[in-house]
Amino acid sequence: MGRILAIDYGTKRTGLAVTDTLQIIAGPLATIPTAELLDYLTAYFQKEKVDTVVIGEPIPDEGAVSKVEIEIQKFLKKFREKFPQMPVEREDERFSSKMAHQALFEGGAKKKMRREKGLVDTISAVLILQSYMGHR
Numbered sequence: 001m002g003r004i005l006a007i008d009y010g011t012k013r014t015g016l017a018v019t020d021t022l023q024i025i026a027g028p029l030a031t032i033p034t035a036e037l038l039d040y041l042t043a044y045f046q047k048e049k050v051d052t053v054v055i056g057e058p059i060p061d062e063g064a065v066s067k068v069e070i071e072i073q074k075f076l077k078k079f080r081e082k083f084p085q086m087p088v089e090r091e092d093e094r095f096s097s098k099m100a101h102q103a104l105f106e107g108g109a110k111k112k113m114r115r116e117k118g119l120v121d122t123i124s125a126v127l128i129l130q131s132y133m134g135h136r
Helices: 034-047 067-082 096-106 117-135
Strands: 003-008 013-019 026-033 050-057 088-092
Touching: 003 026, 003 034, 003 117, 013 034, 013 117, 026 034, 026 117, 034 067, 050 067, 050 117, 067 088, 088 117
Parallel strands: 003 050, 050 088
Antiparallel strands: 003 013, 013 026
């Protein structure tokens, strides 16, 4: 059995999370510059067996497509061209950043750590992955 990898896509930085090989536990993987994402995934897929990629879906309350969703769609096109056999799922990420900030706060993280955007992106990816695993 392979891992499930979650992506919290951002225009500058992207948070990544992954399950263990039994797909029981979700944990942080990395936060990387979005420009390097496809190269990072290529290297990761060569090292690790991944069964599914889950990409956060920012669903706006008003129903219009968000700017980041337009960028995600562009990324998805490139991803599917590069990895045509890899299953891709989408998962609602509406409150993942807010929940990541709250988790850091409740976990006792100092203010400086809570402001670290890369950490928030990675935790958001973990939350997206946990949500996906919870209803799968």
